[in-house]
Amino acid sequence: GEDVEQSLFLSVREGDSSVINCTYTDSSSTYLYWYKQEPGAGLQLLTYIFSNMDMKQDQRLTVLLNKKDKHLSLRIADTQTGDSAIYFCAESRNYGQNFVFGPGTRLSVLP
């Protein structure tokens, strides 16, 4: 079956770069996503990438996709305290449907 895995915790110093990693098993994924969940809030879509791309950049965010290894990463440049949150990786087999979420990575940004 489909499975999405992430490391559960990551701590970085303010100003450093954060790299959050995700692996998935479904080779027929169409899109891969990164969502952010702040305490007490819903999920905010950060970015997503089509499965035939290998990189996407949006301001401080860089997404890298290695389709051969089924590995997705999210790099946050110049990490700020406001970036502290849980980051969920997700993949879909059917465009915007049939999402499978990873367990989430809790990012802590230390002053």
Place this chain on the structure above:
Amino acid sequence: SAVISQKPSRDICQRGTSLTIQCQVDSQVTMMFWYRQQPGQSLTLIATANQGSEATYESGFVIDKFPISRPNLTFSTLTVSNMSPEDSSIYLCSVLGRGQETQYFGPGTRLLVL
């Protein structure tokens, strides 16, 4: 992106009662989804709600426990029936974006069952 609101934002309920959660979108959308996020866990899809047809439930979720309505293209409700403490979770609705490439989520309803 769509603007999505949910009511109530949180509630504390007694065992054996039912709670109906509302999800309102600021534009017409074809597909709406209901998820459950148990404490400290990831999201699990409960069902897909399409206007004009019965909701499609995922394995492990049944209509008697989680009845869903979808009366129009901007609104849906999820009822959590005959609640037990195991139903304590965040319930989130989401909608399929206009480009049908992604989903946008509401703020969630935080439910505690005593």
